[in-house]
Amino acid sequence: MDQIDRTIIHLLQNNSRLTNKAIGQQVHLTGQAVGQRIKNLEEHQIIQQFSIKVGTLPTQFIRLFLNKVTPSTTITNIVRQFSEVEAFYQVSGQACFLLITHFSDSHLSTFIQKISPWANYTVETVIADKKLSPQQHPERQL
Template identity: 30%
Template sequence: MLDKTDMEILNLLTKNSRTRWQEIGDTVHLTGQAVKNRVERLEKSGIIETYTIKINPNKIDKKVTAFITIFMKTTEHLAFQKYIRNKPIIIEAHRISGDGCYILKAAASQDEILEFLDEILKYGNYKINLSIENIK
């Protein structure tokens, strides 16, 4: 069971997973060692699954962030999933309920996005929304 301190630690790590234990401890009123112990417990219990980085697409020449909803016209879901796992422009991919079958987040140049859209037509149709500002 998570307590308020665990939630505060998770919130701080979500903002920056490289924050030092002591710095987190100063914020949540624990020692750095106590924070380390809590984080290890959260890792072992599966609450913290992995640590990631957030890349600024504009700094690496990836100019467009697109959210693409896929409407499958084939039953080849496993082939589609394998295909998108191997596409470096896909940052996130989720199978969804409701409007569509999958939602993908892509970051790439406009030309790369267009090429990708042409390629996925063999699996289904799509709807695309382009990000105009990253708020969080």
């Protein structure tokens, strides 16, 4: 795999709907040559699938600290009522549970009202995704 293949992958990661011709214009190849490179990357399972990213509500990280008499099944039953919960982990450390959620403000308030009698909590809301691109993180480049 050469730098052109890496650039094609990066372009597809940013927009998987780009045409081979549009990619070719950016890497100075014909659309047909780009198509052959993509096919080769698929055959070698470097590209394994094409997908889309659906916009979601803001992401929150919620840590739950159980009251001393709260059974963990009570928390589990409450959490399962909310489809906005993407991940629900029982953890060691200060917190008992860690949730990754996508609540609107009003549904977050509803969740907090339901959970508050049973646990203390902290809510951290993502304000910017600072994930490094492959160009910024060279040791992770393909």
